[in-house]
C-alpha cells in the first residue's frame with residue numbers, strides 16, 4: 402500500500418491567531434491541569450482509592466449485556482439513571498426527590514454548560530465568588546456570557562461575606578450566580594444564612610456547585626430547593642467522592658422545570674448507553690465507594706495539623722484538598738514539590754497552592770516535601 406502524501410497545509414501548524422475565532426474567546430486559555438506522570442499525583446482532587454473489584458465485575462457484566470444493543474441509540478432521557486441518582490440524593494441529604502428533579506450529563510461541567518446555554522448568553526452576566534472553580538468563567542466565555550466576580554474574604558478563610566455578596570448581586574444583576582461549596586480551591590463552605598441572602602438577592606438562577614459535598618459535614622443546599630424552586634439548582638458530580646472521575650458523570654437536583662429547560666439545549670443522546678450503564682453500576686456500589694470518604698476526611702485533618710505545625714497557613718477545608726501558603730513565588734514552590742515527586746496545583750492565587758488528599762503514603766510524601774521546603778524557605782516550625 403502506498404503511503405498517502407501529506408499536504409503542507411495539513412502538516413504545517415496554523416496558529417490560533419490566524420483563525421477567525423469569535424471575539425469573546427480571543428486571548429483565553431483552555432482548562433489545563435498538567436497531566437504529568439508523577440508518583441504522588443495530588444493535583445486534580447480525585448479520590449485516590451480505585452473502584453472495588455465487585456464494582457469492576459458488575460460494570461463489566463453490564464457493559465457485556467448491553468453491547469449487543471449498541472447499534473441502537475441509548476435511552477435519551479436517562480430515566481433509570483436519574484431514578485437511581487434521586488434515590489442516592491434522598492438517602493444522602495434526607496430530602497425526598499424523584500427522577501423528575503434530577504438531570505445527568507457527562508460530568509458536572511456539561512451540566513453547568515447546559516445551564517448556561519439555557520439561562521445565560523449574550524447580554525447576560527454570570528457572577529462568581531473568587532477564588533473559585535476555574536471552569537465557571539471558561540464555560541461562561543464559551544456561552545458568550547459576561548463573567549463578573551465578587552472577591553471572597555481572604556482574611557476569613559476565603560468565606561463569602563453576605564453583605565458584599567448582596568451588594569455585588571444588586572450591582573451586576575447577574576442571570577446566573579455560582580456558589581461553590583465546599584469551595585474549590587479554598588475548601589471553605591457557605592453557610593445557610595449566606596446562601597439564603599444570595600438567593601433572596603439574585604434576580605436570576607443560583608447554581609450551588611456541590612462537587613465536594615460528600616466530604617463536608619454541613620447541610621446540602623438541596624434542603625433549600627423547596628423554598629426557592631424557581632431559582633436554585635444544585636450541581637453534583639460522581640468524579641470526587643464516588644471514585645468515578647474517568648466515568649464522567651455529573652448531575653443536578655432542582656425543580657422539574659429546570660430539567661425541561663436543559664432539555665431544550667442538550668444534544669440528543671448526550672449520555673451514551675455505556676455511560677448510563679456504568680454510572681448505574683457505580684451507584685449500586687455506592688456504599689463501598691463512599692466508605693473512603695471518612696478516611697479521606699480524617700487524612701485531611703492529619704495533613705492540615707502537620708502543615709500548621711510546620712508553620713504553614715492552611716485554610717479550613719471541608720473537601721478532599723487543602724489550600725496552603727504563604728509563598729513568595731508560587732511557581733518556584735510548585736516546582737520544589739515536583740522535584741520531590743509530588744504534583745500539587747498552582748491555581749493562580751498569589752501566595753497559595755492546593756494539594757489533594759491522597760492515600761496515606763502519598764500524604765506522607767507531601768508532608769516530607771513540605772517539611773524540607775519549610776526549612777528551605779525559613780518557615781517558623783511551631784512543632785505542635
Ligand SMILES: Cc1ncc(COP(=O)(O)O)c(C=O)c1O
Nearest residue numbers: 508509510534585612638640651
Ligand atoms: C467545584 C467543581 N465543580 C465541578 C467540577 C467538575 O467535575 P466533573 O468531573 O463532574 O465535570 C470540579 C472538578 O474539579 C470542581 O472542582
